[in-house]
Amino acid sequence: MREHDRLFIGGQWTAPAGTGTINVLSPHTEEIVGTVPDGLPADIDAAVAAARRAFDHGPWPRMAPAERAEILGRLSAIYAERQQGMADLVTEEMGSPILFSIFGQAALPQMVLQYYVDLAATFTWDEERAGMLGPVTVTREPVGVVAAIYPWNVPQFTLMMKLAPALIAGCTVVAKPSPEAPLDAYLLAEWIQEAGLPDGVVNFVPAGRETGAYLVEHPGVDKVAFTGSTTAGRQIGAACGQRLRPVTLELGGKSAAVILEDADLAATVEGLKMASLMNNGEACAAQTRILAPRSRYDEVADALAGMVSALNVGDPADYGTEIGPMAARRQQDRVEGYIRIGQDEGAKIITGGLSRPLDRGWYVAPTVFGDVSNDMRIAREEIFGPVLALIPYDDEDDAVRIANDSDYGLGGSVWTADTDHGVDVARRIRTGSCGVNLYVLDPNTPFGGYKDSGLGRELGPEGLSPYLEHKTIPRPAQG
Secondary structure, eight states, X not given: OEEOOOEEETTEXXXXXXXXXXXXXXXXXXXXXXXXXXXXXXXXXXXXXXXXXXXXXXXXXXXXXXXXXXXXHHHHHHHHHTHHHHHHHHHHHHOOOHHHIIIIIIIHHHHHHHHHHHHTTTSOSEEEEEXXXXXXXXXXXXXXXXXXXXXXXXXXXXXXXXXXXXXXXXXXXXXXXXXXXXXXXXXXXXXXXXXXXXXXXXXXXXXOHHHHXXXXXXXXXXXXXXXXXXXXXXXXXXXXXXXTOOEEEEXXXXXXXXXXXXXXXXXXXXXXXXXXXXXXXXXXXXXXXXXXXXXXXXXXXHHHHHHHHTOOBSOTTSTTOXXXXXXXXXXXXXXXXHHHHHHHTTOEEEEOOSSOSOSSSSOOOOEEEESOOTTSHHHHSOOOSSEXXXXXXXXXHHHHHHHHOSSXXXXXXXXXXXXXXXXXXXXXXXXXXXXXXXXXOOTTSOBOOEETTEESOBSTGGGTGGGEEEEEEEOOOOO
16 A cells, blocks of 8 residues: 655655545555545646746756756666566556566666667757858757646656656656556656756646646646547647647557468467557557458458457466456446447457456456448547457558548558568558557657647657757858
């Protein structure tokens, strides 16, 4: 039981403005595993004021990038030494299988942090250009106070995609964790203190949606970075547009895995175990539409059903578990609701369904639907759980058409014996990332989406740019 009664604001553990608390429930036992304060607008005011002071008057934005990198390098080293503790904590609070947590909830966030520490030494912060009327200096400066709002599914990773580039740029941050998974933020705050970041550079206020909306609209905020649903992203984008406030939005997905005629089916299905069902299927980039050629449709259906039905469902802290519980009861209800929708639409359950694997905990049976057409809701709407839709296609052009016939454009993959040809097909799919015979997120490459999947990019050098302003300084030509 982890009981927290303070907020991390201004480099100190401070009493919250109110008395409300958030109970953090284990998705496996349905019991309380922690409590944190429920942040109020007054707490946001205090956090923004602290971040504002740290940016306007503190040393952080005035340090050389190498100085910031030295301090963040200490944080990265602390993180690297204590990854297991972070992985265990995230598994406890939101149900991610521990083997996924070790990589996706702990190692990957630390890799992102270290990437930006290293990038500071090679990134072009200032450059001289030969302007048409004389020499010009182009310099890059931090954008200011950043509001970072992130979800419960991969909390450390989605936070670090914002926090690491913002900090190396010289920004200060007010971070709002999700009420479903706020405990890991407290652990990270302790590490931030230990690493010696100046007071107010990073502030955490766990809170619900209304307080998050207050943060988005706060006059002391210079930029918003958000990961979450497309519905919430539209509202945040509208609020930022009204205020001419820069915003990065990483939103939903309904990604397609295109299995070509020549694919090695055994290797493909093994690869889809991660690409389609990572983190219990609670991943925006999960490949939940499986596109199979009609000539191999039955073969793919059998192989996919065999893989999914054999998945070990259970306690997420067990190293043998492949699928854990949904993060919240409402998420369990949502996923089961979509299974009913698929049945009502006429899709056929090949494996899984509404029979719950365990009597206790927010579990859903991993499910594969066959006989799915791309106009069904289960093929068009993000389910965010272990539910796959198997869709037949006629030829390669038809596969590309179906893959692109989506409101989303976040992830995707192509599975084939001919890697070069797979790259050609991937280029035709309108999505922010599209793997060939795998799907991975690499910290040094941009991640983001087309269409309703968001605005802007995170990760890579492209992920640093949203936290920088470009200043042009022309001067007269000499002589």
